[in-house]
Amino acid sequence: MKGILAELRTFCLGMLVLGLMAGLVSSCKFNSIITDNKEDIPSYLQLFDKYAVLKSLTGETDTLWFEKPLERIVCMSSSHVAFLDALGCDSLIVGVSGIGYHTSPQLQERYARGEVFDIGYEAAPDYERLVALRPDLVTTYTVSSAVPPYIVKLNSLGIRVLVLNEHLEQSPLARASYIQLFGALTGRRDKADSLFAQVAGNYNRLRREVAENRSGEPRKVLMNIPYADRWYIPGGENYMSRLVRDAGGEVLGAEPGRAESTVISLEKAWELSSGADLWLDVGNCLTLDQLRMQVPLLKDSPLLCPGKVYNNNRRATPAGGNDFWESGAVRPDLILRDLCSILRGTPDSLYFYQELE
Numbered sequence: 001m002k003g004i005l006a007e008l009r010t011f012c013l014g015m016l017v018l019g020l021m022a023g024l025v026s027s028c029k030f031n032s033i034i035t036d037n038k039e040d041i042p043s044y045l046q047l048f049d050k051y052a053v054l055k056s057l058t059g060e061t062d063t064l065w066f067e068k069p070l071e072r073i074v075c076m077s078s079s080h081v082a083f084l085d086a087l088g089c090d091s092l093i094v095g096v097s098g099i100g101y102h103t104s105p106q107l108q109e110r111y112a113r114g115e116v117f118d119i120g121y122e123a124a125p126d127y128e129r130l131v132a133l134r135p136d137l138v139t140t141y142t143v144s145s146a147v148p149p150y151i152v153k154l155n156s157l158g159i160r161v162l163v164l165n166e167h168l169e170q171s172p173l174a175r176a177s178y179i180q181l182f183g184a185l186t187g188r189r190d191k192a193d194s195l196f197a198q199v200a201g202n203y204n205r206l207r208r209e210v211a212e213n214r215s216g217e218p219r220k221v222l223m224n225i226p227y228a229d230r231w232y233i234p235g236g237e238n239y240m241s242r243l244v245r246d247a248g249g250e251v252l253g254a255e256p257g258r259a260e261s262t263v264i265s266l267e268k269a270w271e272l273s274s275g276a277d278l279w280l281d282v283g284n285c286l287t288l289d290q291l292r293m294q295v296p297l298l299k300d301s302p303l304l305c306p307g308k309v310y311n312n313n314r315r316a317t318p319a320g321g322n323d324f325w326e327s328g329a330v331r332p333d334l335i336l337r338d339l340c341s342i343l344r345g346t347p348d349s350l351y352f353y354q355e356l357e
């Protein structure tokens with residue numbers, strides 16, 4: 001018992017509800033384990049109090065204790081599945097949300113054998129199934145300041161819930177470091193530390209190589225396509241902007257010092273496109289013709305030619321799941337390797353990205 005509690009304190013489960021620090025959690029209690037040792041906090045993590053004392057907006061705290069490594073886990077996020085999969089802990093997963101959105105072959109095989117169940121989505125999960133699964137823990141996330149009703153319901157049923165908002169981490173390595181948390185929860189901290197050290201080493205080596213070999217201006221990158229007539233451009237400190245910058249590029253229209261995305265007009269997008277060398281992350285498009293249909297305003301843009309447009313959906317599922325947001329959270333070094341190859345003009349052996357033709 002002391003071993004797992006010490007591991008959890010060392011890693012500092014105060015990071016778990018990091019939405020609090022971003023103002024994204026309401027006034028009800030959320031689970032955390034508290035430490036007063038700021039040296040325990042992993043250096044990459046940003047979205048929590050420097051002493052890792054996580055509180056609700058009313059100042060309340062709640063502590064979640066684990067007497068032994070977890071053995072039965074339900075994951076409401078595909079990235080949580082990827083962290084467990086990387087640790088060789090996929091056999092601990094007994095339930096997921098939206099099986100069609102998951103790219104893990106092992107998970108799909110276990111689902112086909114009846115070892116993993118789809119418990120539905122946050123709006124209306126299958127509570128009866130969840131209770132029957134007897135999970136040690138449900139890991140989930142939040143997207144707004146309101147506490148989702150299903151979390152309140154699960155707590156009332158005696159099911160422990162851990163809110164993980166790693167998607168709010170804007171540093172790619174901060175996001176990847178959550179594997180250390182899952183290592184602590186499953187009794188595989190040494191393996192998690194080793195895997196993260198490898199990923200961080202790969203990432204930092206690539207970043208240094210780009211910086212040392214850079215000559216001239218960074219390559220200009222247009223990002224995304226309009227969604228419901230709103231074109232979102234990531235801020236200069238956004239997760240995607242950092243990846244592009246570390247690969248030697250610059251996201252056009254990115255607001256310096258800002259992590260949140262901003263909305264630009266279609267006319268502004270046209271203006272940005274005229275100065276772009278590349279176009280990345282174009283929705284679900286698989287071909288240049290599909291992209292012309294989706295964004296008719298730019299159908300005559302010189303960007304719409306071979307070697308100029310790349311999408312991060314090489315590893316997507318028919319239902320719309322995308323491994324870029326699943327195992328990509330664990331392996332930002334592979335994302336950076338793709339982007340370095342694309343920006344250098346040598347897009348060979350891409351893992352997450354593919355060229356549109």
